[in-house]
Amino acid sequence: MKRKVCVVVASRANYGRIKYVMRAVQEHPELELQLIVGASTLLERYGRAVDIIRQEGFEPDRSIFYVVEGETPLTQAKSTGLGIVELSTAFQDLKPDMVVTVADRYETMATAIAASYMNIPLVHVQGGEVSGNIDDRVRHAITKLADIHFPCTEQSRERLIRMGEDEDRVFNYGCPAMDVIANEDTAINNDVMAGYGGVGSAIDWSKPYMLMVQHPVTTSFGDGMHQVMETLHALCEFPDHQKVVLWPNSDAGSEDVAKGIRSFRERGESAGFHFYRNFSPEDYVRVLANASVCIGNSSSFIREGSFLGVPAVVVGDRQRNREHGPNVTFADYTQASVQAAITRQLQARAYEHDDLFGHGDAGKKIAGMLAQIELNFEKGNSY
Amino acid sequence: MKRKVCVVVASRANYGRIKYVMRAVQEHPELELQLIVGASTLLERYGRAVDIIRQEGFEPDRSIFYVVEGETPLTQAKSTGLGIVELSTAFQDLKPDMVVTVADRYETMATAIAASYMNIPLVHVQGGEVSGNIDDRVRHAITKLADIHFPCTEQSRERLIRMGEDEDRVFNYGCPAMDVIANEDTAINNDVMAGYGGVGSAIDWSKPYMLMVQHPVTTSFGDGMHQVMETLHALCEFPDHQKVVLWPNSDAGSEDVAKGIRSFRERGESAGFHFYRNFSPEDYVRVLANASVCIGNSSSFIREGSFLGVPAVVVGDRQRNREHGPNVTFADYTQASVQAAITRQLQARAYEHDDLFGHGDAGKKIAGMLAQIELNFEKGNSY
């Protein structure tokens, strides 16, 4: 009997991080992949990541709509509640031997609660990190509900054990998001990029460009519009570079950030800017890998950026306390601070590859462990 | 402006533990009490604790039904999800300055998620304990979502800090459940007791009796019927004592335990047994205080039992790893083991008061701290 490993993918970011684990589970002779897609993966406004997931050979066993519209902390809580209601029914039907959840967002909590309450062993990838915002709470709370942990760095592994998790079920195999980079060509294909549409000035991918990804910060809800406009204005100061901008994810406050972007565009200041909804994880990595500098607060700047050695300007507090490599410099939410940091990074040019986040083989190692680890445990606490 | 302190009470056990905090908040000149009652507090089958709550002078601001029927791990998860959906609306309306949640049950998690996602400071009472079952996960996960902690023992306080909580927001004032004992007369009033109804042989409260409370154990879901019958049969071996039995709470598996009790009754073996649905927290303490021995797995045997020095036989794993005083002995889920432990405890008679769980003044101290503690913090991590 193959072990049924159920992966829940609830956002495009989730997918990029877990894809190589899914692939390795699919290919492992003793494992069977079950896939649930939900929340923003199904929504037009967030680029329907489910379409890319299907194209790449994963057929969802369940598709569940559970985003309560509003994009406030209130509706994030409600979405989590609705997610639990529906995921629990799906788990009952699919009867997985274990459930895999990734990272730290609100939908992740829905998966964690449904699985752990139902006594299904819960596997958590990317636990133990510290970023200095509300995500920390959610991430650590999920840790306490989880049974098997695949943190992505040595510091994270140690923190999980310090938090009381059983050392025998905490494994640092590096971050599966690195597998995307290690396994695929990072050259940009102009035709493929054209297919992503988007709006704004045409991008010539053979010429220098900056990448901007700025998500809303849930603890400073309401400031997103202002914050994103400061960053956009800073970018305007570098007319020699094209600007590639991704719309924000579906966190509380994303409408606020989106409004800032729309307002910026409507004022006609966006010459040289192109705004995209979504890339496949591979194409996203390609865009990141070839950027002169990346600006914003995506954790990919720290993770993939470190692996690739891409100069990164991390704006604001969202990732402030995260473990990071030499490619990262920080800036405040002001045009001046962002502009100064970009200037520094343009001078630095590329950095060396750093293996803080692993070697690009996490997916296979994780699948291997899922096939062999003892599942009949009671969760203890080794304080 | 008074600080609005919103307490969510989701079971009769919750209420017993938090009542003296509610009272102290109500009486504090700088605090205003908001009360939400939900889940099993509203249900006939669990004795409608809301009626007692009202009688004791607390008028709920909101009453929310969110128990999805089924009493399986699946429906516990769904109830939690539904609880989040509705509690978040209530919090938005009531706009509390902080939300107080107690202990470790599934409804507690609903409160914790709704409040913490909405950036409302979350106060957790009874965190940091270890009992060796799934409650540990939920309790520790709530800890990671909470901002201010009132653990009930020194060991718990230390564990919370070891888990990364900020020492400045972790206070051991003892357990507010002890306040009930310290503040009220423990003599039993026969007329009051008669009012609780129930079924079975009449109890003469002036004569020796044993108290049995055996909740379902969520990680061994499905064994509850067998387990409770072993305990019941062990009690039958002590014909000189009357037996006072409480129906189980609304955990997954409670229907299973209830079925065991019903089956036992229907076989006509229950001479000398009386089965009750519910007592007020005060009357429950009185019944406990005057018992020759208490048998089962209620955490009150360890907490209030230790304060009172009542001999306790704790059956099974549910409380196995809990910090406890000298009044506790453990037994397996077999008639023989339970019977032997009861015999030991009947010989031991009463134990000395133990202040492991505080001095009976926790409510006032907690309210005092809630009135003065700085609320404009970001949650950090002191690893």
Next chain:
Amino acid sequence: MKRKVCVVVASRANYGRIKYVMRAVQEHPELELQLIVGASTLLERYGRAVDIIRQEGFEPDRSIFYVVEGETPLTQAKSTGLGIVELSTAFQDLKPDMVVTVADRYETMATAIAASYMNIPLVHVQGGEVSGNIDDRVRHAITKLADIHFPCTEQSRERLIRMGEDEDRVFNYGCPAMDVIANEDTAINNDVMAGYGGVGSAIDWSKPYMLMVQHPVTTSFGDGMHQVMETLHALCEFPDHQKVVLWPNSDAGSEDVAKGIRSFRERGESAGFHFYRNFSPEDYVRVLANASVCIGNSSSFIREGSFLGVPAVVVGDRQRNREHGPNVTFADYTQASVQAAITRQLQARAYEHDDLFGHGDAGKKIAGMLAQIELNFEKGNSY
């Protein structure tokens, strides 16, 4: 391509009424049966009809828990809401060509809304009837959402057309609940009956007995306890007959009725009474067919009772305006009125078979029509 016909069964009564349609769909070469079971069919307290459903050869495609506990009108509304949330996900997954719903209870409305909002042709069985209580509203509202109608009597068919439904999609093939009677032996098997357990005096099925089924009446919520006790006391006046009593269904107020029954039992007045949770539809019909008289407010007394010619005393308003055959007499909610009516019916003995509700071949005819009816219609209105 077979047409996928999705039947939603949400209570034991639902199942009895639709079973022969399910069977006929299963056996039809051009149809494929999809089955969703939900609500009280999954609950221990209501006899887990799902177990009988499985035994009889139907494997559910989905099992959905959506009863919000409380048994008040409030929780009935909430259960309906939760049912819609989950049924819509199931319909999306199963992609039925049509959805079949039965009768008039609150869960039926959940099915009707989910299907009609999703533009899935909705088939309604047992529409157009009038009973004189809140069920009428729900039943007629479902009619307005439905596309294809299988009313069970000629009067009902005419009423549907008068309400504006398109005559070409309204078919009176009789009631599929009659198929159970027409197709199965009505002799009672003592061994089988013993397997149903229950509590109370042993029943000798070869001797005379009365059958009592009294459901809560949702518009007079709160009176159920009193009402059921009046009926129970009336039955006590006929010591020569054994009494077979079924627990009520999960309507608002059922806990109230159940309390009346429990109270009656605990007072020790129930000599000669036996209380059952549940029968299979076939065994229920057998028990009805062989009763000297049936008392209460089950619509089966009117439907199956008329087909079988069993003397029936219908108590209260719940079925007051229902079309009925000569086997029915009515009584008020008082012991005296019920007692007098029973006396009349005992004198009348058995009645002739009446074909008001069809010939016992409705299931096959309905399945035949579902296989051939045009589905690409827009719902019009023929006022």
Next chain:
Amino acid sequence: MKRKVCVVVASRANYGRIKYVMRAVQEHPELELQLIVGASTLLERYGRAVDIIRQEGFEPDRSIFYVVEGETPLTQAKSTGLGIVELSTAFQDLKPDMVVTVADRYETMATAIAASYMNIPLVHVQGGEVSGNIDDRVRHAITKLADIHFPCTEQSRERLIRMGEDEDRVFNYGCPAMDVIANEDTAINNDVMAGYGGVGSAIDWSKPYMLMVQHPVTTSFGDGMHQVMETLHALCEFPDHQKVVLWPNSDAGSEDVAKGIRSFRERGESAGFHFYRNFSPEDYVRVLANASVCIGNSSSFIREGSFLGVPAVVVGDRQRNREHGPNVTFADYTQASVQAAITRQLQARAYEHDDLFGHGDAGKKIAGMLAQIELNFEKGNSY
């Protein structure tokens, strides 16, 4: 004791229709207004009608987020389910003597089910109309759940009675949406209009303009983008007129329609067009009253348009079967058909006022009846 009249407003259109009833209830000495706002009234994307509601002197007693994002028939069903879950809690808290719901959209059904299941008298405004699409089902289903009816035309009143509603509780006082027109100045204030923002060419309100409002049609889900672009292209053929376009409401398919509008704008064909999110009901009427012609499928073209005598081109099937006055002409979903119809209407110029939808005093009359009508009825059926 004043009667508590609870009005549920779930969209900006709802508000425009019911506002004068709310006002009249507020001013009536024997009535007390309770207000619940929910669904799209709270959402940025639909112009947050709640802000206008507050500005106009109505303070919501509850604000409930219950739109499940997706804008498909599936998520409409789920939103309805979630609405029922939360509205029922609100009704329990607010304890209204009656609940008022308007028209025919999915949120309206949530109100109708919550109130009628909870035995709260349900008042339905705008029942009995026929428009020839799925709204008919929902509208008529609500009728069958409602107790008191205020249809807006004589034909509608008669249809309700034919459907079996009790004549004594069906009142045609005209449409309360007409009250807005009758009571307020229809002159356009340029400063106020400037405050609505929006995007596109500046509008000079003293010069001729066309008004376009095209909602998605739920039964032809998926065609919205194409349909709206045909209409937009037809408008381009009238360069002498400015074009005022409103974004669609939150029905299933609205994202589809919005995409058509965005695509049209991005192609740079939108010279002379201005796109607005939202107007207050009064300003909307002003814009309608002063338009040379209105184009699309808003029911306001038929209702307010008839009262005002504004030439209207109604596109597609959405309103095809609606009772209408002489001001309406119909067109297909093709540029040619819409263009021809506009040309006809420009030649017709203005029409006479028609009192098909009442005299503009419906709000007061409805409030008057709500204050005096007997509420202790059982719903009967007069077939």
